[in-house]
Amino acid sequence: xxxxxxxxxxxxxxxxxxxxxxxxxxxxxxxxxxxxxxxxxxxxxxxxxxxxxxxxxxxxxxxxxxxxxxxxxxxxxxxxxxxxxxxxxxxxxxxxxxxxxxxxxxxxxxxxxxxxxxxxxxxxxxxxxxxxxxxxxxxxxxxxxxxxxxxxxxxxxxxxxxxxxxxxxxxxxxxxxxxxxxxxxxxxxxxxxxxxxxxxxxxxxxxxxxxxxxxxxxxxxxxxxxxxxxxxxxxxxxxxxxxxxxxxxxxx
Numbered sequence: 487x488x489x490x491x492x493x494x495x496x497x498x499x500x501x502x503x504x505x506x507x508x509x510x511x512x513x514x515x516x517x518x519x520x521x522x523x524x525x526x527x528x529x530x531x532x533x534x535x536x537x538x539x540x541x542x543x544x545x546x547x548x549x550x551x552x553x554x555x556x557x558x559x560x561x562x563x564x565x566x567x568x569x570x571x572x573x574x575x576x577x578x579x580x581x582x583x584x585x586x587x588x589x590x591x592x593x594x595x596x597x598x599x600x601x602x603x604x605x606x607x608x609x610x611x612x613x614x615x616x617x618x619x620x621x622x623x624x625x626x627x628x629x630x631x632x633x634x635x636x637x638x639x640x641x642x643x644x645x646x647x648x649x650x651x652x653x654x655x656x657x658x659x660x661x662x663x664x665x666x667x668x669x670x671x672x673x674x675x676x677x678x679x680x681x682x683x684x685x686x687x688x689x690x691x692x693x694x695x696x697x698x699x700x701x702x703x704x705x706x707x708x709x710x711x712x713x714x715x716x717x718x719x720x721x722x723x724x725x726x727x728x729x730x731x732x733x734x735x736x737x738x
Contacts, residue, residue: 489711492516492567494547494605495574497524499674500624503700504571507708509538514564518543518556518574518605547574547601548593557608569711570609571622572602575646577680583637591638598642602649610653613662620663622707623650627670627723633732639680643668654720663718665710670725671735672698694737695728 491508495501497519505517509532517540519525525542532540541564545556557565575598578590602623613619628636629643647666654664677688703724710719728736 488513489568490514490516490564490566491569491571492518492609493571493573494518494601495624497521497528498700499573499676500669500672500700500703501571501573502528503704504573504707505532505540507701507704508569509536509540511708512537514538515540516543516560516564516567517541518545518547520544520546547605548596550600550604553601553604553608557605565612566616567609567612567619569620569622570606571624571707572605573622573624574601574605575624575642577628577639577676578682580635580680582635586638594638594642598639599645599649602646606653610657610662614657614660617661620665620711621653621657622665622667622710623653624703625650625666625668627668627725627729627732629668630723631732636732650721654718661715665707665719666721667703667707667710668721668723669698669703670723670729670732671695672700672703674700695726695735697726698724 491513493501493504496505496517505515505528509515515538517525517528522544525544529540529542532538543556545552547553576594578593579587606621623646625646626643628640629647632640650664650666657664673692677691678685681687706722706724713719
């Protein structure tokens with residue numbers, strides 16, 4: 487049966503891969519992102535290649551009032567969101583904490599933590615009313631352990647990990663599944679954003695081994711979403727074979 491799938495950060499990386507994967511099953515999609523032209527192109531591509539119906543919303547999840555308004559203004563036919571994929575997130579900067587850029591800190595906390603909360607706040611009441619739903623929060627191995635110069639990014643992803651557990655606990659009486667997805671090194675736009683557009687630095691992160699790709703994570707999210715009603719995959723950590731932890735990566 488077709489579901490209504492809402493994906494934030496849908497214009498690139500894991501979010502875009504999730505959109506493609508769920509469209510292949512002809513689910514209805516609500517795709518949220520900041521880049522209108524990319525959303526428009528993705529909608530056209532998916533609707534021409536699948537039977538999926540796609541609704542796009544240009545939105546910065548950091549804007550609380552805009553998030554609230556966007557969900558209130560969704561067409562009635564797609565307000566019944568079955569699956570929420572909280573994918574919007576980023577890292578900004580790789581400085582020692584004493585040399586950190588406060589603007590970078592604000593951007594990470596406002597997106598990774600507050601943005602996730604704003605979107606979830608708009609979706610959870612409907613799931614509670616229906617006594618069903620599935621929320622995926624895209625965390626990181628950085629939310630499991632803290633590494634050198636990861637400081638505020640790691641803190642924001644630790645917060646995501648904790649909020650995922652809190653959602654699972656608080657929403658338990660309502661039959662709502664909550665799954666934490668924690669990827670390791672995945673080659674998306676992540677490092678380009680982190681290094682403020684320095685493509686050479688970004689590329690060097692993935693030199694010498696095969697990283698994860700957005701499609702790898704999308705397949706796992708899709709699999710978890712298809713489990714029977716009595717099964718919830720709570721906490722999934724995914725790394726490339728070459729990565730044992732944030733500290734140990736086998737680069738040849």
